[in-house]
Every structure is written in C-alpha cells, then in structure tokens.
Amino acid sequence: MAVACARGLLPKLSRKTDAVILDTHLSRTNEALLQLFLGQVPQLWSSPQPPVAAIDLSRRERLVEVSGDGFERFARALLGEVLPACYLEGYLPLRAAVEALPWPAKPKFIYTASSFDLDEGFKLWTASKVARGTPYFAGQHGAGYGSHLYMQTKYAPEQTATDAFLTWGWNDGTPRTAPAFIFNAAGLKARRSIQDGGLLLVEASMLNQITHWDNYHEFGLYQDEQFRFTAALPEAIRRQLTVRLHGSYRKFEWDDIERWRERDPDIVIDTGSETIGRQMERSRLIVYAYDSTGILECLSLNIPVLAFWRDGLSHLSEEAQVHYRRLIDAGIVLPGPEVVAQRVAELWDNVGAWWNSHEVQRARMAFCEQFARSSLHPVRDLKTLLLEALARRSE
Structure with a gap:
C-alpha cells in the first residue's frame, strides 16, 4: 500500500528535467540517496509491460x-x-503506454544497470529520448563484461549505444568506459569466514536460445560434473552440503530436483526459498560451478569461495586470463570437480586460515581491482561518475 501511494505521489514532485534513474543494482535506500544527492526527489519509476x-x-x-x-x-x-x-x-499499444508514462519530459540524463536487458518499455522510452539528444548512461549488469569472449562483449548494446558505460573496475581505454565498482555489493559489509557453517554449491542455469550449440547436451555434461563433485566429497561434508539451483530451473523440462534425488536422495536442495545472501551467512565455504556474478560478489565481500567450470579459461579474452590466473595460482579457481572436492576436504576444518592468508588475499584484492572493486561511499562515488560522464557528453 505504501509503495503504491508513493508511486502515485512522487511523480507529482518530479521536474521535467530530472534524471531518470532506475534498476541501478544499488539497494533501494542507496538509489533514493543517489537521487537526493543529484538534487531531485527520489522516484519509484516502473515501466509498462508489453501488452499480450x-x-x-x-x-x-x-x-x-x-x-x-x-x-x-x-x-x-x-x-x-x-x-x-x-x-x-x-x-x-506498447508505444501508447510508453507515451503515457509520467516520467520527465526532458531528463538531464538516463541511467540504469539493468533495464536495458529485458525491459521493453524502458527501451522504447529511452530510444525516443536519445533520438532527441538526451544523454544515456548504463552500468555493468553482471559478470562477463570486460572479460568474456562470447557474451557481454564490447559489442553489447549497453556499451555501443550509450554515452558512458560504468564498469565494475576494468577499463578498455575508450572514452565511453568509466571504471566504477561492483554495484551489487555496494554498501554491504565484508564478513569473516564462519568456521562451523555448511557448504553451499551454487548451480548455473541452462542457456536457452543464447548459443548456437545444443544447450541440453552441454548442460548434461555440466550437471555430470556437479554429480562428480558431490560424490567425491567426504561423507561428513556431503551431509552439510546445500545445492542451490538457479532460479530459472523452473523454465526448463530438465527435472533438476528429480535428477539430484536419483543421485542422492538425502541431498539438500534449495530452490530459492530464501535469498542467497542468507545462505552465504550460514556457509563456511561457497563453491560456484560456473564463472558467475556470484564469484565476483564473494571476492568483493571477502567471502571464502572456490570455483570450477568446464573448458578452463577458453571463454575469456587473453587480457582477462592474466587476472584469472591469479585466482588459479591462489587455489580459488580449480580445474575440475574432483580437485575441488579434495580441496574442500583439505580446507574444511580451518577455511579462515587459508582464506586470510597473504597469498589468497593478495590475489583476491588484485583481481577485484580489475573486475569487482568495492566502494566505501557508493552513492557519492556514483554521483561523481554520472556527473563526470554528463560533463564529457556536453563537451
């Protein structure tokens, strides 16, 4: 009720030249503070869904x-x-709904770190404003930007069709790119490792209609590696394991839960009943089975993490491989499921000693400087970056 009232009242307090800021990956509080720091009344903009x-x-x-x-x-x-x-x-019908939006008529600029992906109403509205000269900035949405060869590349529209692209740390040397920080972890506190927590295995999703190869076959090979990992764990550790399925598992006829039950009827499976943040708080060690945003978040927040995925570093650019090899040398990224299971067993009784070692922390901080920077003052820093981008756009 309160949110609905705010959505009805706040637009009446906006100006036609206010910046339109939405889906920044910051907390709701920090997103509101960012708008206040820019001298405007915070808004809860929402764009129309495409009509059926x-x-x-x-x-x-x-x-x-x-x-x-x-x-x-x-x-x-x-x-x-x-x-x-x-x-x-x-x-x-979508165009009519977009034209009826109570958003600023002549915004100072537009900024999002997410709506450029699946928000068709936002895209149509933004295109109409950009055609009339409104500056348009985007922030990095997740892992892969600045590192992957096949997805989130420099040819992605959020980079090529914007006036500035704010990254999580990397810089490609072009005027459009502005190194920022990892928005997902902004304002969250790093935590010490938990010595009596459980083990969390985080699963990937099937890549539907994204690749030109057989996704079902590839996902079968991928899941077989997860089974091998759990089978190689000592029994005492396996009974403290939670397998977290990707939220998109419901969209596919893969029967993830049934497949896991066939392998181990006693395995604990999480289907998203609680946030991954809550699960991390109870885990002494997290294992990511794919090169994901979650790895970057863990590294930025100093949460003990191990990772493995198929095909090594072949999905990364040569420049990015240099940074990922730091994680390999520190024993954070490992070459296969059995090796990771063995490493978990070795570290289990004292994860903190390994994670807080000079070698691991040095590798973590060097990697984060490139791909997962943190910020002590995310609102102030993001305001500065946006205004600097606006100044460059006006030159």
Missing part, C-alpha cells in the same frame, strides 16, 4: 522479402518467426 498480442502469421509473412544469399537469406527467412510480438503486433 496475438501473432498475425500473414502479416509476418509479408514483413520481408526473402532475398540475398547465404546467411543474409537465412536471417531474412527467419525474421518473421523470431521477431518479438511487442515489436510488431503489440508495438502500437
């Missing part, structure tokens, strides 16, 4: 003329099948 529109097959068939050769012909032939409905059948 019936697919018009005949219209799609008439959409393009299939011509050309090779890949061009293939892409043209597929366009009618893959074009989202909100860009064709549902476009006019």
Whole structure:
C-alpha cells in the first residue's frame, strides 16, 4: 500500500528535467540517496509491460522479402518467426503506454544497470529520448563484461549505444568506459569466514536460445560434473552440503530436483526459498560451478569461495586470463570437480586460515581491482561518475 501511494505521489514532485534513474543494482535506500544527492526527489519509476498480442502469421509473412544469399537469406527467412510480438503486433499499444508514462519530459540524463536487458518499455522510452539528444548512461549488469569472449562483449548494446558505460573496475581505454565498482555489493559489509557453517554449491542455469550449440547436451555434461563433485566429497561434508539451483530451473523440462534425488536422495536442495545472501551467512565455504556474478560478489565481500567450470579459461579474452590466473595460482579457481572436492576436504576444518592468508588475499584484492572493486561511499562515488560522464557528453 505504501509503495503504491508513493508511486502515485512522487511523480507529482518530479521536474521535467530530472534524471531518470532506475534498476541501478544499488539497494533501494542507496538509489533514493543517489537521487537526493543529484538534487531531485527520489522516484519509484516502473515501466509498462508489453501488452499480450496475438501473432498475425500473414502479416509476418509479408514483413520481408526473402532475398540475398547465404546467411543474409537465412536471417531474412527467419525474421518473421523470431521477431518479438511487442515489436510488431503489440508495438502500437506498447508505444501508447510508453507515451503515457509520467516520467520527465526532458531528463538531464538516463541511467540504469539493468533495464536495458529485458525491459521493453524502458527501451522504447529511452530510444525516443536519445533520438532527441538526451544523454544515456548504463552500468555493468553482471559478470562477463570486460572479460568474456562470447557474451557481454564490447559489442553489447549497453556499451555501443550509450554515452558512458560504468564498469565494475576494468577499463578498455575508450572514452565511453568509466571504471566504477561492483554495484551489487555496494554498501554491504565484508564478513569473516564462519568456521562451523555448511557448504553451499551454487548451480548455473541452462542457456536457452543464447548459443548456437545444443544447450541440453552441454548442460548434461555440466550437471555430470556437479554429480562428480558431490560424490567425491567426504561423507561428513556431503551431509552439510546445500545445492542451490538457479532460479530459472523452473523454465526448463530438465527435472533438476528429480535428477539430484536419483543421485542422492538425502541431498539438500534449495530452490530459492530464501535469498542467497542468507545462505552465504550460514556457509563456511561457497563453491560456484560456473564463472558467475556470484564469484565476483564473494571476492568483493571477502567471502571464502572456490570455483570450477568446464573448458578452463577458453571463454575469456587473453587480457582477462592474466587476472584469472591469479585466482588459479591462489587455489580459488580449480580445474575440475574432483580437485575441488579434495580441496574442500583439505580446507574444511580451518577455511579462515587459508582464506586470510597473504597469498589468497593478495590475489583476491588484485583481481577485484580489475573486475569487482568495492566502494566505501557508493552513492557519492556514483554521483561523481554520472556527473563526470554528463560533463564529457556536453563537451
């Protein structure tokens, strides 16, 4: 009720030139403080969902003329099948909903660290403002930027179509890139390792319609490595293990829970009933089974973590591999499931001694400086970065 009242009242206190800031990955409190620091009344903007529109097959068939050769012909032939409905059948209703938004008419700038991904209403509204000259800034959304070869690359629209891209620490040397800090962990306190906690294994999601290879086959190989990891753990540690499934597991007919039950009926499986932060607070050691945002968050917050994934460092650029090798040398990133299980057993009785060692902490801090910087004053620092980006845009 209070949020609904705020959404109705706060827009009346906004100015047409206020910056539009939403989905920053900061806490709600810090996001409100950021707007206050910029001299404007905090807002709880929310964009409209694309309306449900019936697919018009005949219209799609008439959409393009299939011509050309090779890949061009293939892409043209597929366009009618893959074009989202909100860009064709549902476009006019979505545009009407966007035009009715009570957002600032001439914003000083637009900033988000998430809405550029799946928020079609935000995208349409932002495109209309950018076409009229409004500066548009984006912040890093998760892991992979500045390091991965195939996803979150320098060709991603949030980098190429923005006036400034705020990273979690890295810099590609272009004027558009501005090193910032890891927004997800901003304002959170680092914690000491817990000596009597459990073991947490964090699982990846299946990559649906993102890659050009067989995702189901790849995920089967991936999950087999998770089974091998748990099987290689000493019995006493395995009984303190919680397997946290990725939140998207419900979207696929993979039957993750049943597969885990077949391997070990007594395994503790978490399906997202509580936040991963709560689970981390009860864990003495966390194992990530993929190169994820969570690893960066743990490293930034100084939480003991181990990691392993398939295919080594082949998914990383040569520049990024230099930094990841620091984690390998420190024994944080390991080459396979059995090796990780053995390492867990070796560290289990005194995780803190290993994690707080000079070698591990030096590697952690050097890596974080590149990919997971922390900030003691995230609101002040982000305000400074945004205003600097705005000044460069005005030059």
